Amino acid sequence: MTPTAKLSRSDRLRFLAIGLLLLEGGVHLQQYTGLLHSVPTINTLFLLNAISAALISLALAATRDQAAILIALSAIGMTVIALVSLAITRTSVLFNYSEPTLRAPVVFAALVELCVVLVASWFVTLRIHELSKAPGV
């Protein structure tokens, strides 16, 4: 019987980032179906976030080398855009929409998005460090 290969630290972070990304997409999908599907422009953006999060998660699960770094960077980019958009809607109007109420899903989404940025950034840093130390690189 072959012993189970131990996951590297960066792989553990990669899988954590995948889980968090799926949560981010899940919250956006729930908000789209439950509340925001009738809001012009915003509904499309929420749906796009959910789809993008799912696709990026799949891509991140399928690769672990240099490509994974680029994919993680795209996850960070998408999530930062979502966080900045939320910050704008808290204080003013974005695409005819503002978020005056600090609803539980909004708070949860913001926390998950912060975690995505932190974990994905940590993964990118660690993976770059690992690759730079790998033989033949």
Added chain:
Amino acid sequence: MLVVAVVIAIGATLVIVLAGGSSGTATSSPAPSAGLAGSKGKMVTVDISMFAYQPATVTIAPGTTVAFTNMDSTEHTATSNNGTTFDTGAIQQHQTKIVTLTKPGTYGYHCAFHPFMTGTIIVK
């Protein structure tokens, strides 16, 4: 295993938070009138649901009160388009605010937080 545990914990938290966010008390809390004086006791209701005023257009007699009830989990307002005739201010979920109009005319209004939401009150 630690990663799996963390993901499961976050997922469980999501379920709890979302379930809690969709529930709430069904008590209505009328607020002081945001409109004009002269109510004659008549009232029509406009529900705010799924980012829309329902019905979007109401026709009332002078002195009739219009009660706006917010069914959405996010705040809305009913603000006259000219910005001066009436403004309910923020209406929270399950809260009702009233406006009383006495002068005949057509009053367009919108939500200050979500300007794509529009309605009309016709007083005649």
